[in-house]
Amino acid sequence: MEIFSKKRFLILIGVLLFLTVPLYFLLNPSGQLIFPKCPIYQHLGVYCSGCGSQRAIHDLLHLNILDAIGHNLLLLPALILIIIEFGMRFFRPEKKSLLYYRKTPIIILVVILVFTLLRNIKMYPFEYLAP
Numbered sequence: 001m002e003i004f005s006k007k008r009f010l011i012l013i014g015v016l017l018f019l020t021v022p023l024y025f026l027l028n029p030s031g032q033l034i035f036p037k038c039p040i041y042q043h044l045g046v047y048c049s050g051c052g053s054q055r056a057i058h059d060l061l062h063l064n065i066l067d068a069i070g071h072n073l074l075l076l077p078a079l080i081l082i083i084i085e086f087g088m089r090f091f092r093p094e095k096k097s098l099l100y101y102r103k104t105p106i107i108i109l110v111v112i113l114v115f116t117l118l119r120n121i122k123m124y125p126f127e128y129l130a131p
Contacts, residue, residue: 006090025061029054046120049074049112052131071131074115 029035040048052071059068060076069076081098088097098104119129 010090021061024054024057028058047116047130049116049119051119055131070128073129074112 027034035054038048038051040046041051050072053075056068056071056075059065059071060079065076085097085099088095115129118126119131121127122130
């Protein structure tokens with residue numbers, strides 16, 4: 001018997017979403033101490049590719065899409081990619097998923113690294129990528 005069958009995995013994801021979505025909807029992460037701070041920004045002083053994601057999730061839950069994009073430009077495409085990937089894995093397992101192709105992880109890594117570098121350049125227009 002598998003420890004993480006599809007059913008158990010979906011239940012786990014459902015429970016986590018059930019617990020975290022209301023928290024991010026009700027509380028704005030920028031003013032709360034219960035939300036974790038980015039360790040990369042705190043220790044190195046540079047924005048990582050995930051900086052601003054908590055605020056962006058809060059904004060998305062309130063349907064403030066432009067504000068969410070302003071906090072983290074990559075969050076919305078990442079969420080769309082994750083939703084498509086889960087959908088393919090659970091509802092169409094016979095089809096190849098997006099991550100099946102050999103170059104996809106390399107492309108995603110390059111996008112993340114370039115985004116991280118660009119958002120730390122403190123001049124126009126790159127300053128708009130900072131959270």
